[in-house]
Amino acid sequence: MRSVSMIDKEGRSLAVVVPAVDEVGAIERADFFTKRSIKKDSKLHALYLAISMCDLTTLEGADTPGRVKQLCEKARHPVPPDVFASVARTKNLPPIPSVAAVCIYPSMVSVAVKALEGSGINVASVATAFPSGQAPLSTKLNDTRFAVSEGATEIDMVINRGAFLSGGYQLVFDEIAAIKEACGEAHLKVILETGELGSLDRVRLASEIAMRAGADFIKTSTGKIQPAATLPVTLVMLQAISDFYLKTGKKIGMKPAGGIRTAKQAIQYLCMVNETLGTDWLTPDLFRFGASAMVNDILKQIFKEATGRYYYDRAFSLD
Amino acid sequence: MKMTNKRAQKRASAKASTTNVSKFAPAKAVAGGKSAVKFEYAPSLESTDIVQIEKRNRLFIGGKFVEPTSGRYFPTINPATGERLAEVAEANEKDVDLAVKTARQAYEQIWSKMSGKERGRYLFRIARLIQERARELAVLETMDNGKPIRESRDIDVPLVAAHFFYHAGWADKLEYAFPGQSIAPLGVVGQVIPWNFPLLMAAWKIAPALACGNTVVLKPAETTSLSALLLAQIFQDAGLPEGVVNIVTGAGATGAALVNHPDINKVAFTGSTEVGKIIARAVAGTKKRLTLELGGKSAHIIFEDAALDQALEGVINGIYFNQGHVCCAGSRLLLEESIANDFVEKLKKRIAQLRVGNPLDKNTDIGAINSEAELKKIGKLIQLGKDEGGEFFEPKCALPEKGYFQRPCFFSNVSSSFTLSRVEIFGPVLAVSTFRTAQEAVVKANDTPYGLAAGVWSEKGAKIHKVAGQLKAGVVWANTYNKFDPSAPFGGYNESGWGREGGRHGLSAYLDVRGK
Numbered sequence: 026m027r028s029v030s031m032i033d034k035e036g037r038s039l040a041v042v043v044p045a046v047d048e049v050g051a052i053e054r055a056d057f058f059t060k061r062s063i064k065k066d067s068k069l070h071a072l073y074l075a076i077s078m079c080d081l082t083t084l085e086g087a088d089t090p091g092r093v094k095q096l097c098e099k100a101r102h103p104v105p106p107d108v109f110a111s112v113a114r115t116k117n118l119p120p121i122p123s124v125a126a127v128c129i130y131p132s133m134v135s136v137a138v139k140a141l142e143g144s145g146i147n148v149a150s151v152a153t154a155f156p157s158g159q160a161p162l163s164t165k166l167n168d169t170r171f172a173v174s175e176g177a178t179e180i181d182m183v184i185n186r187g188a189f190l191s192g193g194y195q196l197v198f199d200e201i202a203a204i205k206e207a208c209g210e211a212h213l214k215v216i217l218e219t220g221e222l223g224s225l226d227r228v229r230l231a232s233e234i235a236m237r238a239g240a241d242f243i244k245t246s247t248g249k250i251q252p253a254a255t256l257p258v259t260l261v262m263l264q265a266i267s268d269f270y271l272k273t274g275k276k277i278g279m280k281p282a283g284g285i286r287t288a289k290q291a292i293q294y295l296c297m298v299n300e301t302l303g304t305d306w307l308t309p310d311l312f313r314f315g316a317s318a319m320v321n322d323i324l325k326q327i328f329k330e331a332t333g334r335y336y337y338d339r340a341f342s343l344d
Numbered sequence: 345m346k347m348t349n350k351r352a353q354k355r356a357s358a359k360a361s362t363t364n365v366s367k368f369a370p371a372k373a374v375a376g377g378k379s380a381v382k383f384e385y386a387p388s389l390e391s392t393d394i395v396q397i398e399k400r401n402r403l404f405i406g407g408k409f410v411e412p413t414s415g416r417y418f419p420t421i422n423p424a425t426g427e428r429l430a431e432v433a434e435a436n437e438k439d440v441d442l443a444v445k446t447a448r449q450a451y452e453q454i455w456s457k458m459s460g461k462e463r464g465r466y467l468f469r470i471a472r473l474i475q476e477r478a479r480e481l482a483v484l485e486t487m488d489n490g491k492p493i494r495e496s497r498d499i500d501v502p503l504v505a506a507h508f509f510y511h512a513g514w515a516d517k518l519e520y521a522f523p524g525q526s527i528a529p530l531g532v533v534g535q536v537i538p539w540n541f542p543l544l545m546a547a548w549k550i551a552p553a554l555a556c557g558n559t560v561v562l563k564p565a566e567t568t569s570l571s572a573l574l575l576a577q578i579f580q581d582a583g584l585p586e587g588v589v590n591i592v593t594g595a596g597a598t599g600a601a602l603v604n605h606p607d608i609n610k611v612a613f614t615g616s617t618e619v620g621k622i623i624a625r626a627v628a629g630t631k632k633r634l635t636l637e638l639g640g641k642s643a644h645i646i647f648e649d650a651a652l653d654q655a656l657e658g659v660i661n662g663i664y665f666n667q668g669h670v671c672c673a674g675s676r677l678l679l680e681e682s683i684a685n686d687f688v689e690k691l692k693k694r695i696a697q698l699r700v701g702n703p704l705d706k707n708t709d710i711g712a713i714n715s716e717a718e719l720k721k722i723g724k725l726i727q728l729g730k731d732e733g734g735e736f737f738e739p740k741c742a743l744p745e746k747g748y749f750q751r752p753c754f755f756s757n758v759s760s761s762f763t764l765s766r767v768e769i770f771g772p773v774l775a776v777s778t779f780r781t782a783q784e785a786v787v788k789a790n791d792t793p794y795g796l797a798a799g800v801w802s803e804k805g806a807k808i809h810k811v812a813g814q815l816k817a818g819v820v821w822a823n824t825y826n827k828f829d830p831s832a833p834f835g836g837y838n839e840s841g842w843g844r845e846g847g848r849h850g851l852s853a854y855l856d857v858r859g860k
Binding site (some may be wrong): 075271 | 385649
């Protein structure tokens with residue numbers, strides 16, 4: 026058990042209490058979800074659900090409006106509807122859903138907003154000097170405000186790991202609270218960058234601080250640091266969400282990001298969410314995958330369920 | 345989709361006892377439509393094609409399967425369906441006598457004269473054959489016992505192989521296990537094992553006995569004889585000399601005939617304390633040695649500074665593993681008062697996630713109770729707990745229509761004086777009470793006629809060592825529970841039994857160890 030006291034923006038003292046995490050036990054429990062056997066209808070269900078929970082992402086220095094537009098098309102239709110309709114005819118499968126959001130840098134938000142008009146797909150923008158977070162708060166706030174003003178409906182911020190690792194929890198808390206305010210209506214996802222935190226105990230503490238400070242989602246990673254999302258790290262964050270819900274009645278979302286590449290992994294994560302938080306969390310409102318490469322593998326599996334045979338990789342567009 | 349659904353349902357109803365029929369409705373899950381959809385796991389049944397069960401299963405004596413002299417057979421039931429799986433021979437005194445004579449002959453003429461290295465070779469061969477036939481063993485074990493296939497596949501059978509490998513390694517190194525002392529095998533060993541881990545208990549008994557140079561007459565529990573008989577086939581395939589292991593099936597009378605046979609040198613029993621006492625009386629005054637591994641009412645202590653989410657999993661694993669049919673099950677949960685309420689809430693949420701159903705379904709967490717009699721016994725004790733005033737909780741999960749099933753459950757606000765805290769229930773029933781200080785936790789944990797195992801959860805190393813040292817239990821797990829390894833001795837204090845099994849300590853139970 027660890028207790029860190031914090032002052033919130035109204036000047037009230039706040040005790041953030043987190044239980045210890047036993048790493049061996051957490052890994053063992055996470056491993057359990059790789060043993061679930063999800064077949065037939067439940068597999069299809071999970072695959073459709075996973076696509077609808079995807080945040081399709083491009084976060085490159087080389088991103089251009091053209092590249093982002095392409096990604097937005099992939100987001101609307103991960104596979105061309107008529108192609109899928111012909112494949113799925115015999116089994117009468119419903120159309121492939123669009124993904125939950127497209128995640129880009131602030132400079133690309135306006136492009137994405139336009140490209141996704143009318144689709145119901147969210148535009149998520151990373152902000153706060155992503156991925157390092159090494160900038161003054163004013164810069165981070167401007168970054169956030171700009172993205173929101175351009176039309177981003179979701180902001181993926183990074184926590185101040187430098188402050189966190191040197192014990193400056195108050196600063197981490199304050200920054201999240203400030204960004205949350207700058208978000209306005211936009212949903213805030215707080216990236217802990219678990220690969221830099223060094224222990225599951227710290228992951229647990231960072232999760233708690235982020236939720237207390239106003240996160241709508243907590244997210245594992247930027248995708249720029251290895252290791253990114255893993256089952257044990259995600260499990261610990263889900264348990265933090267569960268405890269937070271028991272305490273406050275607030276449902277916080279979860280987004281593992283980076284390192285999830287296959288449909289099989291996606292199903293393992295969904296089983297973990299299902300059995301840790303329950304079915305309430307099995308919606309794009311409360312669970313997302315930051316995993317672009319996963320989409321095609323899921324399509325491959327759905328095509329296989331539809332036709333009984335595997336399609337080769339090039340049957341699906343890269344983006 | 346309709347077709348697949350129908351087929352899935354048909355299959356589910358054909359296999360009768362699954363509760364997990366899926367309803368695929370993905371259209372609602374697409375972006376825009378954001379309502380959460382129930383995620384049900386479709387049945388994922390392990391095929392039973394790999395297992396060939398003979399209608400009538402004979403005794404295994406002298407390396408051959410033989411008819412019982414009485415010609416009598418009794419049925420063995422699949423507890424998940426209540427249906428008869430096969431018939432098993434009932435061994436009487438004459439059969440037991442033949443088995444002991446055969447074992448004696450094998451001991452004197454072959455096994456005691458064989459070098460340890462040679463014995464080890466047989467054991468290694470058996471271990472490898474167990475691995476080769478792992479799936480077959482796991483499926484049969486699940487069919488006859490009712491435990492989930494996930495457990496028989498991932499825990500029971502790998503441990504069975506591990507026990508043979510471990511003891512194979514000791515066979516030619518026994519003199520190093522007891523330096524400066526002389527060692528000799530005991531002779532013919534009579535072994536009686538329970539139904540909760542049929543194959544694993546057979547391995548715990550047979551592997552060390554053979555490694556130490558003894559020959560064996562084994563009696564499996566009457567409700568779970570089949571996997572031991574499959575193990576007998578493996579002994580045949582391994583070329584184990586005839587008569588070194590003999591298996592006599594039957595109920596209490598068969599066990600009594602074995603225990604009371606004048607020509608056995610040792611009795612090894614795992615089972616209830618009640619029967620253990622009868623055996624102890626029967627053996628008293630004879631030259632027979634005796635080891636007993638009996639019941640338990642093990643305490644699971646959770647301190648406020650524990651890793652609570654992992655402790656919760658430890659509690660789940662401690663009491664609901666194998667439907668709670670575990671002699672060392674952590675059946676008494678002691679919570680530090682400061683965390684008790686929150687922990688109980690978490691426990692409620694967690695056990696609602698356990699999947700009770702067809703043990704052959706790979707997603708089943710809690711399978712069938714082994715027999716109707718056991719199910720009734722558990723039901724009675726639950727009723728008694730309610731009458732005593734324990735606060736009862738069980739999830740609302742559906743149970744299969746056929747077979748013997750019990751929902752995982754627990755009682756909170758349990759006092760040490762309740763029957764719930766005193767009596768071994770041997771089912772998925774947990775008794776939760778609280779403590780205020782470490783000292784009180786130790787007193788409460790030790791307040792039992794048993795003393796098989798205990799669990800301690802704290803992130804403070806010093807506290808764990810201090811508490812563990814004060815617990816009167818054969819095994820104390822720290823920050824984990826129900827972890828087994830052939831190299832770790834297992835056994836109990838007081839009414840939990842005499843002697844240790846496994847590790848170097850377990851070897852001494854099958855050897856005559858004397859100073860040189």
